Amino acid sequence: MMMASEVTKEKTPSRRTAEFMERHSSLIEFLSFFISILSIVIATSPLIKQMELPSDEQSIGKVSTSTIRADRDYILVDEDATKQARENALKGVKPVFFFDVSLSDSITDSIKEAFGFMRNNIQVALYQDEDGNPREVGVKKLPESIKKKELEMIKEVALSSREEFERVLGIKLNEEELNKLINLNFSRDIEDGIISIIQPIMQEVIVEDKNRLIQEKGSGILIQRIYAKEQRAEGIISSLTSIKDINEVKKLLEKKIIFLLADYNKDERRLIISLASKLIKPNLFYNAQETERRRTEALSSVTPVTISIKKGDILIRDGEKITQEHLKLFKGIKQQSTRERDIIITVGILLFVMLIILVPYIFARAYVRKFAPKTKDILLMGILLTFSVIFGRLLLTVCVALSDYFPQIPQFIWEYMIPFAAGAMLVRFILNSETSFIYTIVISGYAYLLTGNDMFYGFYTLIGSLIAAYSVAHATTRAVILKGGLMTGVMNAIMVIVFTLMRGEQVSMIVLLGCALGLVNGIMVSMVVTSTAPVLEVAMDYLTDIKLLELANLNHPLLKELIVKAPGTYHHSIVVASLVETAAEDIGANPLLSRVCAYYHDIGKINKPEYFGENQKDGVNKHDSIKPTMSALILKSHVKDGVDMARSYRLGQPIVDVIQQHHGTSLIKYFYQKAKNLQESVNEEDFRYSGPKPQTRESALVMLADAVEAAAKSVPDLDAVRLRGLVQKIINSIFKDGQLSECDLTLKDLDKIARAFIRVLDGIYHQRPEYFEPAVKQADSQKRQQDEKSQNNETDREEDSEDNDSDLKRLGL
Template identity: 35%
Template sequence: MYETPMKAISHHRLSRWFVRPQWLWLSRNQLRQLLAALLLWTGIWFVLTFRLPGADGLQVGQPSPLSITAPEEVTFTSDVLTAERRTQAANNPDNLVYFNDPKIPIDQRRNLFTLLETIGRLRNDPTLDEAGRLRALSNLPSADVQLNTDQARLILALDDEEWSLLRTTILNLYDRAIERYDYAIDERALSQLRDRWLSFWLATTSLDTAQRELAQQITSAFLRVNRTLDNTATEERRAKAMAQVEPVEVKVLAGEMIIRAGEIVTPAHIEKLQATGAMPRPLGWSELLGYGLLAAILTAGISGYLHVFQPKLMTHPRALTTLMFSIVVTLLLARLTLLVYNERPIFFPLAVLAVVTTIVFTGQIGFAVSLLAAVVISVMEGNDLTLAATLFASCTSAILLTRQADRLRSFLIAGFGVTATITILETTFWLSQQAIFTLSGFSGWIATTVLSALANGGLTTILTFGLFNVVGRLAGQVTALQLMELAHPSQPLLRKLIREAPGTYYHSVAVGNLAEAAAEAIGADALLLRVAAYYHDIGKTIRPAFFTDNQMGRENVHDDLDPYISAQIIIDHVREGIKMARAAHLPEQIIDFIATHHGTGLVRHFYQLALQRYDHVDERDFRYPGPRPQTREQAILMLADSVEATVRAKAQHGKLIAKRNGDTSERTTPGAVTLDELVQSIIDARVREGELNDAPLTMRELGQIKTVFVNNLQSIYHPRVDYAPSLVRT
């Protein structure tokens, strides 16, 4: 019995050697490190080879990657320029020939007059009753106009004077339309008359709305195109005009600039390059191989450094991939900059990579990647080691001055440091290369150098401040500075919250205070929680008056709404908040807080109202979409939000007491609870409903959170004591 081909292959020893990855003797993590190294190697090789044009050459409509001059003097007949001039000659408006038929508007007016006369006779026909007149008007012999029943009734309802006015208006309207275009109406004129002029002219008459519509319909129906393009004669004129254009001769001098870097490539450029033999050629195999080997050496060097001195980074594939990707993107931007800029590119902000890497990872990694990028850029610029030294020195000063980057001034100081470093080093190199020093030459050079250094420093400050959050997010990190910036009241969403929903804003601040204190008690991320608390209710700014935070003593608008509608409005603040947060590009961690701060909880008040009003109520219509909290921080925010709102409501209604008397027979305020009881009941309810099932909170941590909540709220509300009733002695 024969084995199937696939089965036979699976039994062969070589198949196991090729199919199973064990022959590589690599773990999963080592394989990811290898892939990250391959990404960097490929990126460096690509940017190095991209310096020269590829096999496809220049592309029409795209910027030229380099400047090209003519190698020799050439004179040739330009087919491109000749075709352009012939096209221009053919498109001259004088070549258009039109045919006018003056009989059409005259015949149409005669037909219009006949139709109006027919309508007039039918109005006064003594042989027809009203129904017969309606039928006759609805079936007029004219193919141009078909009146409906309402229009026929309108005509019959007019007295003789009104009909005469309508008839005269229609004829005058037709005459005015024809005269406006001098009895020569083309498609464009007809469209303008029907869409604009007829209704404009009728608006100045004394007719009512129905009569104007009838007059416009009848007039418009008889307007016809009588001016058309004579295609045959027009084509003959165009062909004659093109034939009269002589071929264009072009002379290109040796050394003449054919195209500059960054200039948009046109067919004329391509024709010149082909005629002069200056069209870029593809890379040779030796160049490709040399750049590939250099890229491999640099990749091996940075990978070895990270493996020996930064082993923790090597165990985090997401962070490692983000680092390699950042290097490749920076080098690609440098490559594009060098292609479109012919001068010394000291303005390129390589320090952005250094500072961002330092903030997101470490300063040691920042130094390493800066050195790597500086070497690659110097190779792109023709092995210019002085350029590499300048760029690496600027990165070094930026890294040393940025430090922890916990304030905006750190980025400003780094930018000034970059500017100063580039200026000093470039001045040093320039002076060392000058055989004769002249003040005029130095002043002109230093002005350009300082401007380039200022551009580098400014770009470093701006781009670093804007990009380190992006890189941190890609690496799976949220930086403290990003959270601090988001917490500032000048943020657009927070300003909108303060301005349009001030009650919700103060509620969010109070929730932030509670959540931050609870996070510090259990060792959670307090800053993240405070920022999340500020943004968790931004969806309420869509309909602020529908939330009790912002009603401020006014009547509750929900009293007049159906419970289903009210519940959806309340629930939608979560969905709207997510949309607003994504539109504002808030971090995903903050958006997750917005989505989970109510979990899948029930809008209980309106659910109860619905049960009282309707026989069948689906509980799912009154639940938040979720999901439930997934982290400790999200769970704390849910509890802080519920506790703050509930305690404030109880305090406002006088149902919050400091403590209970031991004698239960004594009088107490109906529904009054102590702060401790209220907080405990809220936490118990969330646990009982399963809202905290997915959050890694322990019962001990819940107890600590409750204690923090009670202590903080106790100092805010100062609830009154439920005094015992006075005893009257007899």
């Protein structure tokens, strides 16, 4: 195997791929969105696949050569059933008649007013008798004493008032009737006789023509009774025998006259019957307007009878004869499957997919702090969405075949086994929770479309995907993925039961089969993730927790070479790893990533280990013979060399980033001060690392631990008090220099980090009791310690000349 020190400057394939993505990031992001959107539109658009349905009458009786299923949801109007429903609704509307209850009183009042009017006029004309007193009027016959001249006067008054009398009474009088009334002097007895006939007769239900009611004989009619002051009441009369027309009433009148007018003579009875016959009117009237209004309301209340067809429902089976019912379905589907309608549906699908992708993405970009996907992350999600659509479409075809083979089991039950949640688990396993949540929203929308706009299935995918993502947070073994698949399967089974109860159905054997398929779904999710995660790790250069565990193995070739060529650096890295892991746990960062990054952060020192104080031996310091500017270049080069080595060994971009950022843009103080002391023309930028500053909490932790560990090693006789002051001083110095301004560490986090560092370092550098040793051995030991201190004082970095305390002479901090 190639040694780290032999790494060439040639770019690796992964580096070339990364640079290509950086240059064409916008294009790659656009293509990722476009391809994922296009895939779901193609998979669900009715323009892509048209059903071939026979629709002519000649097809009746022929045998279908294939099983035809609905390509989407349809709601067809059953014209025959709708027509029948409307006819039934019209039959339920009974003809409306007005029954004027007050008509009897109205006629009575007219009789009284008319006779009173006429008698009053006669009395005015003949207001007194021979003695000068008012003459009585309204008697049956005039007294014999009344002269013929007076009779002529009464007739003249009657004739002059005849028109008004007829108007008030509401009828026309013939000459015979008028003469009889004049002879009777419009007697009150005649008035009472007429009223006694009218009132009982008008209580009957009287219609003008009974023929209109014959056709309603079976169903009856609706009567609205009209009282005074427009008060109304409704009732239905089923038996029409109680309703009489005018002719029947007149015949009834002739029968009752003998009993009602027994006190009257024949001429008077004839007059009363004649006038009463004219005064009797129909009190039941057909209301055509109200009847039509009610018929219209009845028709409008009839909703069209529809036939609901779900996507995947079998329209006709292979070998089944085509019937009139089949033809009716086929015609209805063809009417709805016009080219224009299919275009509208496709546009709707396109807009829905764009919204379901762009809205969560834009929102998360703006307001979710940890959602910052790189170009390759977007490419990954695009690939996963596209393959989820393809894989899901294939499994839907399998579900259709299973539904054909087991017709008693609905197709949607088989769909519970499609593992859409695998993508969400992969995104969480490879990236982070925030990104997986956005992916879950999108894939749920895709599942909703693929299953024919099944809202239940969309929520089924949403909940399953969230559980799948939750179950693999910080997964460190493949067994965690299998456990996550089982958790997903259990949740799927629960969701199947929940949806069944929401539909108001009972838990049957078919539902239990759906629960079992939900469990199979979870197992398939874990299998898909287990098999594809390593491929994605390698192909797209991702760093998962499982890959981190592999890199944490101290037998890794880079670490083995580091311990051989730069043992001091190796030991330093081990201590830094302990510091960052403890601090990461306290502040909620990724402890595993922090530890692995600490192992590899100084691998660039393998190329020139003797230029770094922790690796120098025998008191030889090569920096003594070169200029400070050259020393600074050598120190800075270990960052670049480390980045090249990390990329060559495919350690992963997060580790590369930490190597590049663990010094930020900090100043190499020792050699900068040395150059100033030599009175050289000094440019401060030449003595600063090229950066960038730490972008993540893990990078910041490595920077802080690197400086603290180096400073702690350079301080002799380090007790707890001095250790606490040293840690706080180093962290404050880095903070004041602005090196932490681009990561999301808070002051509270810095306090937790300082406490964690002190806790770990106190365990390493605590005071040990002195043991008795022979004088010679003790002397040798003291001499060796003095030599080591002398060597360290020559090679380690120092602090500012203004600060007399010990500092990082190793890197000049």
